[in-house]
Amino acid sequence: xxxxxxxxxxxxxxxxxxxxxxxxxxxxxxxxxxxxxxxxxxxxxxxxxxxxxxxxxxxxxxxxxxxxxxxxxxxxxxxxxxxxxxxxxxxxxxxxxxxxxxxxxxxxxxxxxxxxxxxxxxxxxxxxxxxxxxxxxxxxxxxxxxxxxxxxxxxxxxxxxxxxxxxxxxxxxxxxxxxxxxxxxxxxxxxxxxxxxxxxxxxxxxxxxxxxxxxxxxxxxxxxxxxxxxxxxxxxxxxxxxxxxxxxxxxxxxxxxxxxxxxxxxxxxxxxxxxxxxxxxxxxxxxxxxxxxxxxxxxxxxxxxxxxxxxxxxxxxxxxxxxxxxxxxxxxxxxxxxxxxxxxxxxxxxxxxxxxxxxxxxxxxxxxxxxxxxxxxxxxxxxxxxxxxxxxxxxxxxxxxxxxxxxxxxxxxxxxxxxxxxxxxxxxxx
Numbered sequence: 001x002x003x004x005x006x007x008x009x010x011x012x013x014x015x016x017x018x019x020x021x022x023x024x025x026x027x028x029x030x031x032x033x034x035x036x037x038x039x040x041x042x043x044x045x046x047x048x049x050x051x052x053x054x055x056x057x058x059x060x061x062x063x064x065x066x067x068x069x070x071x072x073x074x075x076x077x078x079x080x081x082x083x084x085x086x087x088x089x090x091x092x093x094x095x096x097x098x099x100x101x102x103x104x105x106x107x108x109x110x111x112x113x114x115x116x117x118x119x120x121x122x123x124x125x126x127x128x129x130x131x132x133x134x135x136x137x138x139x140x141x142x143x144x145x146x147x148x149x150x151x152x153x154x155x156x157x158x159x160x161x162x163x164x165x166x167x168x169x170x171x172x173x174x175x176x177x178x179x180x181x182x183x184x185x186x187x188x189x190x191x192x193x194x195x196x197x198x199x200x201x202x203x204x205x206x207x208x209x210x211x212x213x214x215x216x217x218x219x220x221x222x223x224x225x226x227x228x229x230x231x232x233x234x235x236x237x238x239x240x241x242x243x244x245x246x247x248x249x250x251x252x253x254x255x256x257x258x259x260x261x262x263x264x265x266x267x268x269x270x271x272x273x274x275x276x277x278x279x280x281x282x283x284x285x286x287x288x289x290x291x292x293x294x295x296x297x298x299x300x301x302x303x304x305x306x307x308x309x310x311x312x313x314x315x316x317x318x319x320x321x322x323x324x325x326x327x328x329x330x331x332x333x334x335x336x337x338x339x340x341x342x343x344x345x346x347x348x349x350x351x352x353x354x355x356x357x358x359x360x361x362x363x364x365x366x367x368x369x370x371x372x373x374x375x376x377x378x379x380x381x382x383x384x385x386x387x388x389x390x391x392x393x394x395x396x397x398x399x400x401x402x403x404x405x406x407x408x409x410x411x412x413x414x415x416x417x418x419x420x421x422x423x424x425x426x427x428x429x430x
Contacts, residue, residue, distance in 0.1 A: 001029050001049060005182065006056040009190045013064045016391030023384045026182035034176045043172055047158065050179040054151055054189045059140060064387060065191040065359075069110035072142040074118050074125055075132030076104055084125055085270035090114040103137045117273040122264040123226035124194060146192045153197040154188060157366065160203040164370055167210055168336060178369045183380040187359040195362035198224045198231060202342070202363060206370070209243065210335050218250035222257030229278075231363070233319075233349055236327035237341045243333075284308065285355050288386040288397070290406045291315070292354040308354065315352045322348050339371040347375060351409075358383040375412030382408035 008022040037046060062068050074084040077092070086092075093100055093108055108114055120128070131149060135142030161175045178184055188196040201224035208217035221238070224231040244250050265271040286292065286308060292315060299307035323345050332338050346364035350356050361383060365376040382405035389397045 001026060001180070002052045002056045004029070005053040005185055005190075006058075006060075008182065008186060009057050009060050009063065011063060013387055013390040016388050019064075019387055020384060023182055023186075024381075027381050030176060030180040030182065033180055034173060037173045037176060043162075043175075046176060046179065050158070050185075051155075053180065053182070053185045054154060057147060057185075057189045059144070060190075061140075061143065062191045064186065064390075065193070066110050066112045068143060068146060068192040069107045070113065070118070071120075071128045071146060071192065072132055072135070072139070073104065073107045073111060074120065075128030075130070075142070076101070076107075078125060078129035079132055083267070083270055084118045084120075085265070085273040088115050088117055101137055103139055106139060117277040119274070119277040121226055121229065121262060121274075123223070123261045124228065125264075127194070143192070147189050150188050150192060150194070150196060153200050157196060157200045157203060160200060160207060161366075161369065164203060164207055164210070167207075168370065170370070170372065174369050174372070177377050178366055181365070181377075181380055183358070183383060184362065184365070186384075187362060191359065193359040193362070194227055195359050196366075198227050199363045199366040201227070202231065202234075202367065203370075206335060206339065209241075209338070212243075214244065214247045214250040215253040217244075218252070218254035219257045222254045222261065225258055226261030230349070230360075233323060234342055234345055236324045237330075237332075237338060237345055240327040240330070241332050241338050287354075287389075288356045288358070288402070288405075289354045290356075290402070290409070291352050293402070312354055315354070319349050319352045322352075336371070339367055340373070343368045343371045343373050343376070347413075356386075358386055373412075373416045375409060375416050378408040378412035379405075382406070 004022055004026045008019065008026065011018050011022065013019065033046070033049070070089075073089055077084045082092070082098075087095070089108055089111055092098055093105070118125070127146075127149060131142055131145035134145035158175070158179055161178065162172065165172050165174060184196070187193050201220045204220040205217045205224070208214070208220065221231065221234070238244050238250070265274055286296070292311060295311050295315075296306060296308070299305070299311065326344055326348070327341060330337060330341050332341055343364055346361075346367065350360060350364065353360075361376055361379050365380050368374075368376040385401040385405040386397075388401045389395045
């Protein structure tokens with residue numbers, strides 16, 4: 001599996017069929033090890049296999065995403081004492097008063113959004129700055145710094161899973177669905193995305209609730225939000241959780257950590273540019289969507305144009321309504337109930353969004369491992385279908401691959417949430 005991961009991560013994203021075949025082989029290998037683990041493999045062998053898969057990324061450049069270029073660009077601006085929210089990368093480089101290094105000019109060519117302000121929160125920016133400092137003027141050095149930081153986060157996730165699975169009296173082989181999943185390896189240490197670190201913070205938050213350490217729980221949820229705003233959508237679930245609803249320590253520590261995390265946005269009125277980027281992102285881009293694409297086609301049929309602005313507002317409002325409804329209806333009392341609700345919350349959000357990059361599903365996948373749900377595991381295979389769009393010059397999304405991807409998601413939803421109701425004796429075997 002080490003070589004398979006290496007070749008997968010080394011394959012240019014325009015070669016979709018090669019990616020698909022390598023990925024499918026690795027996914028089948030994970031399934032085989034899951035069932036073989038019950039009979040003969042020790043947990044440490046599984047750990048070493050997963051670690052080897054992650055180390056196989058080595059000195060490879062991320063081939064499936066250019067996001068790392070923006071991470072390092074923002075980090076280098078921070079090292080120069082610049083505000084990464086003040087100017088777009090192109091505007092900064094064209095400003096004669098600025099003195100870019102040679103590697104910054106190289107980074108600009110790799111940026112996928114040189115004309116947009118940074119959309120990454122200050123806590124994320126701090127990590128970018130650390131990676132840029134460690135990497136110096138070497139692009140590969142910066143990539144390796146990011147990779148090492150994310151690998152350390154992955155090691156933390158592994159041991160958090162062990163602790164939580166033991167506390168929930170669950171089989172440790174559940175961990176295989178995350179630790180040996182080629183999707184996880186590809187998107188975190190391969191493509192350098194921080195959703196794995198977000199998952200780690202959420203796992204600490206769940207563990208702290210289990211141990212009734214509510215201040216720590218609120219603080220780590222705040223850190224997760226500080227890395228990326230999306231975990232804020234878990235707020236209704238926490239609010240309606242009986243142990244937390246009126247727990248002042250939880251909410252005070254969360255507010256303190258979140259406030260400190262976003263305080264730098266006040267400096268130089270950075271919050272305006274940050275919010276502008278979020279607004280443009282949520283009302284202009286579309287990729288790998290499901291419900292949104294169906295509504296978009298209806299909009300074309302009725303109005304004759306792309307109603308993305310209106311549809312984004314409607315779907316965002318619907319997402320909030322559903323999340324509050326599910327949280328209120330569940331009225332969870334046990335931590336396992338909260339976990340299941342967190343999975344449903346992520347699933348609801350992603351199903352209704354106009355932009356669903358593959359790595360967005362990572363926190364939902366990790367939480368579903370603990371909740372013993374299948375949908376995100378199915379999705380972790382189907383998500384690779386989205387890379388089909390990069391296999392053609394126009395980045396055209398083939399509807400067939402979209403139907404296959406979301407067909408797998410629907411199958412997972414049926415097995416997780418409808419089959420048990422139709423057949424009370426049905427038991428999911430994880």
